Amino acid sequence: MKIPAICDFSEFEFQKKVGTDLGLMYCGSIFYLPVIYFIIELYTKLRDSGIYSGDLVFAIGMGGKDQIVFDQLINYINTNPYSKSIQVRANVPFEELISMYLQSELLIVPLRNTIPDIAGFHHKIGEYTAAGKPIISSNFGELQYYFKDGISAILADDYTLDSYFNKLSEVLENKENLISIAAEGHKVGEKYLNYESYADPLKVFLHNL
Numbered sequence: 001m002k003i004p005a006i007c008d009f010s011e012f013e014f015q016k017k018v019g020t021d022l023g024l025m026y027c028g029s030i031f032y033l034p035v036i037y038f039i040i041e042l043y044t045k046l047r048d049s050g051i052y053s054g055d056l057v058f059a060i061g062m063g064g065k066d067q068i069v070f071d072q073l074i075n076y077i078n079t080n081p082y083s084k085s086i087q088v089r090a091n092v093p094f095e096e097l098i099s100m101y102l103q104s105e106l107l108i109v110p111l112r113n114t115i116p117d118i119a120g121f122h123h124k125i126g127e128y129t130a131a132g133k134p135i136i137s138s139n140f141g142e143l144q145y146y147f148k149d150g151i152s153a154i155l156a157d158d159y160t161l162d163s164y165f166n167k168l169s170e171v172l173e174n175k176e177n178l179i180s181i182a183a184e185g186h187k188v189g190e191k192y193l194n195y196e197s198y199a200d201p202l203k204v205f206l207h208n209l
Helices: 030-049 064-078 094-103 115-119 124-131 141-145 161-171 175-192 195-208
Strands: 024-029 056-061 086-090 106-108 135-138 154-156
Touching: 024 030, 024 094, 024 124, 030 056, 030 064, 030 161, 056 094, 064 086, 094 124, 106 124, 115 141, 124 135, 124 175, 135 141, 135 161, 154 161, 161 175, 175 195
Parallel strands: 024 056, 024 106, 056 086, 106 135, 135 154
Antiparallel strands: none
16 A cells, blocks of 8 residues: 555645735745755746746744754845745744645745655645645656646656746746646545545555555
């Protein structure tokens, strides 16, 4: 039995959806600082080109020893020409995090061409699909076995600024397409990433051992 990173979809059903004020959102650990910088560079390129005008929001997980790295991130953002449109929130409680997901327009989780990213399954994918928003990621590793580019997710061919930029350029102007991708992504999540989908099959599997 193959079980990816799953979550409880019911936790997302009781939150009120209120617009898309938070724009493009990323949730992850400060450990992924290079990925965070990558997202900021991508956002800057999108803003420079006029393709996207929404905010960029980070929900960052960190410990006490990470304060120096976190300060470096803030200083980096403050030098960005769109710094007033970039928000960073640290150690957000899960209930508030769900609300942020639901207020976002797009949810991004760039996967790098590395063994951990290719072999693993990012836990946030389940939460992203549960929120019912379009997911932006890379078209390799485990994701390609669950999602289809342009149908259930927005998947760049490579982990490069140009690849992500070009892919977003194709879809951002078509709001109806984004809504469709979000809906199909949610269906994929319900089928493969919701823990309830595995309750009965797992009981059978364990019984047969």
